[in-house]
Amino acid sequence: MIPEKLLLKLAQRHADGSMRDLKTTKGLMDFSSNDYLGFSKKIKPQEIHPSQGATGSRLLTGQTxxxxxxxxxxxxxxxxxxxxxxxxxxxxxxxxxxxxxxxxxxxxxxxxxxxxxxxxxxxxxxxxxxxxxxxxxxxxxxxxxxxxxxxxxxxxxxxxxxxxxxxxxxxxxxxxxxxxxxxxxxxxxxxxxxxxxxxxxxxxxxxxxxxxxxxxxxxxxxxxxxxxxxxxxxxxxxxxxxxxxxxxxxxxxxxxxxxxxxxxxxxxxxxxEQKTVQELQELVQKFNRFVIQSGLKLRFRESVTPIQTCIIPENVKVKKAALQLQELGYDIRPILSPTVPAGEERLRICLHSFNTAEDCEKMLAQLALIVKNL
CATH class of the missing domain: 3.40.640.10 (Type I PLP-dependent aspartate aminotransferase-like (Major domain))
Structure with a gap:
């Protein structure tokens, strides 16, 4: 068994709602990953190598x-x-x-x-x-x-x-x-x-x-x-x-x-794929307009990048909001304290070139209703 002082730290995480765990999601619309351009599904190695490992550090056998x-x-x-x-x-x-x-x-x-x-x-x-x-x-x-x-x-x-x-x-x-x-x-x-x-x-x-x-x-x-x-x-x-x-x-x-x-x-x-980069940048601009239209402007931090932040203070509340969005089919994750300061808990929403403007608008409409009822 691990030392008692480590168990106490885990207990504190449970108590303040900041316990982290590993989980997988399937079939949800991606508003969470850092795969901004969708390249993780497009990159394809061109050659087959006889070795699947580098075999050593760069200063030994790993340099190629x-x-x-x-x-x-x-x-x-x-x-x-x-x-x-x-x-x-x-x-x-x-x-x-x-x-x-x-x-x-x-x-x-x-x-x-x-x-x-x-x-x-x-x-x-x-x-x-x-x-x-x-x-x-x-x-x-x-x-x-x-x-x-x-x-x-x-x-x-x-x-x-x-x-x-x-x-x-x-x-x-x-x-x-x-x-x-x-x-x-x-x-x-x-x-x-x-x-x-x-x-x-x-x-x-x-x-x-x-x-x-x-x-x-x-x-x-x-x-x-x-x-x-x-x-x-x-x-x-x-x-x-x-x-x-x-x-x-x-x-x-x-x-x-x-x-x-x-x-x-x-x-x-x-x-x-320069066009893919431009499509992502255009989507960010549209998303910022949708935030204003949804009445959530005061909740969102100003950002002209694919990383968008909706502030929902308290770990319990932001986790609840994220869960409700996931139940509606949107993969959006909460960022809890102490990862961010207490009172700065938020939903971290990542935009991608493969998200559509319609998806963003619908998601924000749902988020506005969730926030209103928290």
Missing amino acids: EACQLLEQKIAKFHNVESALIFNSGYDANLGLISSVARRGDLILFDEYIHASIRDAIKLSDAKSLKFRHNDLGHLAILLDKFSKEESQEVYVITESVFSMDGDMPNLMELVKLVEVKSNVHLILDEAHALGTIGNHGEGLAQSLELEDKIFARIVTFGKALGSHGAAVLGDFDLNQFLVNFARSFIYTTALPPHALQCISSGYDLLQQ
Whole structure:
């Protein structure tokens, strides 16, 4: 039996309605997954490999010509010197941040940053401070106050599309703020922007032609690209540093050949199906109009991305709303505290290129009735 103090933590989760469990759903309309472009059902590996496993880490037997070529392809698409593939976005953030931020350095991070980045910060030897969400004024104060030592490197970390609110920073102004000082470096997690932002789904930095102003970008392939894995984008020296010092890269078995093929296929689709990206972006605009028409505007956070958020405070109430929507055929999941702060519990609604405007309008009409009766 597990220790009593662990059982008490489980009991507390039961008591406050925040207990997590694993469940599957079948036959429901997808308003929950990160498969924004539906690529998970379209990607098709082109070759059959004799080995289904990578057989070792990249520094041992896991390095292949296919992996090298794929990294070159990714780098070319993202207009950057190099790309280094990691097994997941979590691994990429862990490896990048824990290795580049050294003792004596400083990390300034958006308070809504992803859990993987928070864990990476804990693993680094650097000091860290958070700035208020998307508040560049607050960040400027922290930079002015704490980044005066020339021997100190400062890493500012944010996301291009935040996973729980679907909002974006003012990246143009953020870059202007950061580039004034030579010892300040910007790290941008583009996990939810790849495939959703820009004319070709290239992400926020490239859509604004700012890619050469950013120290490192993280792109992940398990969302809009419909496969698995991630890559850190940066210059050649950063690539070499990570190969030598990023522990989540060095000490793990490489992705298998079929996973690399799926990533490559996802990038091919992204270049071939520009119309799919545009259809998704148009659907987001229609959805925002439907939110206003349904009378739910005050419940929804403002977002021009596929991630839409309906605030329903209290774990019990938001779980009830999600269950009622699922019973009506919509796969929509609740986000509970402590994943989000208490009082910020919400339905996280993800839009996809394969959702129709009619589906969205009907779902919101049902949601309006549910919220009214909670």
